[in-house]
Amino acid sequence: MKLSHYDDEGQAHMVDVGAKVPSRREAKARAFVEISPEALAALPSNPKGNPLEVARFAGIQAAKQTASLIPMCHPLPLSFVDVVAKVVEGGVEIETTAATVAGTGVEMEAMTAASIAALTVYDMTKALDKAIRIREVELISKSGGKSGEWRRAVNLAT
Template identity: 50%
Template sequence: MSEFTHFNDQGHARMVDITEKAESHRSAVAQSSIQVNEAIYQGITSNQMKKGDVLSVAQVAGIMAAKQTSSLIPMCHPISISGVNIEFDWKPVKEEYQLLIKSTVRTKGSTGVEMEALTAASVCALTVYDMCKSLDKGIVIGETYLTSKSGGKSGDYSR
């Protein structure tokens, strides 16, 4: 079983030991999206939603999620995050609107921040859904994926 990094010699789950890995500057960027109707788009962009400023709350939720990733994903290491940034961009799609969510996470450490960036983007989308579901339960959360990463043994990646 030793060929699998997250299983020990007995075939049981383990967290990979990163003690000997060199520290380096690492970053990861992930993207998600959420598709909403015209009423929700107008409510968010004019800051008229009943639950408040949707995008500000979603940004804070994404930042908090990045910091809690190791509590949610069993084999993720708790790491010291040096920065999280969440950006939004609107794109019209037929009669609806798509909110693009981009999360960037940075650290200086022995393991990467891909999972933190993906978690931040996902929780942002879920937060937008939560704050808007009273107007439309048919909101669609789109694909979530890593767009780029830098640093670490495996090097850089760009989608």
């Protein structure tokens, strides 16, 4: 199997997607932020504001900046980004969706949104819990393009 971001000499390069037919592409990702029960109970009174809402905005902004953060990613015209952060047993579950009509997929945008939203929850709650862990940053599903539909078989975060 050949990795697409390397040429025949082993040098990293950006893949030319100019000949690909634009199509609707969507990707969903998730992250889990493990937080102590005491810190979770204190979320509503966080002096920095609502960590879940700030994380939602941060994730949306991050998806739009993916090409600036990851060297071989193409800048994409995102048609939709959504970030949902909710308190669940043991922490905060983050689920993201990114969509575009383009010649390449949006998996990296969805995963960047999940990662940055998780880091934002960490930043907003670190004063309450030094043992916070970010876990299971993963692609849930993707659709569109030549490879079509893909869905993760197991939910590891919950």
